[in-house]
Amino acid sequence: xxxxxxxxxxxxxxxxxxxxxxxxxxxxxxxxxxxxxxxxxxxxxxxxxxxxxxxxxxxxxxxxxxxxxxxxxxxxxxxxxxxxxxxxxxxxxxxxxxxxx
Numbered sequence: 001x002x003x004x005x006x007x008x009x010x011x012x013x014x015x016x017x018x019x020x021x022x023x024x025x026x027x028x029x030x031x032x033x034x035x036x037x038x039x040x041x042x043x044x045x046x047x048x049x050x051x052x053x054x055x056x057x058x059x060x061x062x063x064x065x066x067x068x069x070x071x072x073x074x075x076x077x078x079x080x081x082x083x084x085x086x087x088x089x090x091x092x093x094x095x096x097x098x099x100x101x
Contacts, residue, residue, distance in 0.1 A: 046062075
């Protein structure tokens with residue numbers, strides 16, 4: 001198949017020209033590999049305590065709650081950065097870092 005990277009070096013070259021360096025690529029790959037085992041691990045962990053009919057409901061709660069937690073966490077994180085004092089603090093820190101260069 002053409003146009004598809006065949007090895008890590010091809011993928012790294014493509015990402016380089018897109019502006020993402022190799023350490024960022026390796027971090028993304030390793031974090032995705034670690035995250036891929038999360039749901040099977042949770043399923044196994046919960047299966048130690050719940051029967052099969054209870055386990056289905058508990059796993060459904062986990063699958064539904066994960067995106068909701070991300071949305072609520074984003075709203076909570078937006079609060080401090082939307083405050084007037086936080087904006088002034090961010091402007092001050094960015095201007096001081098520019099003058100240090």
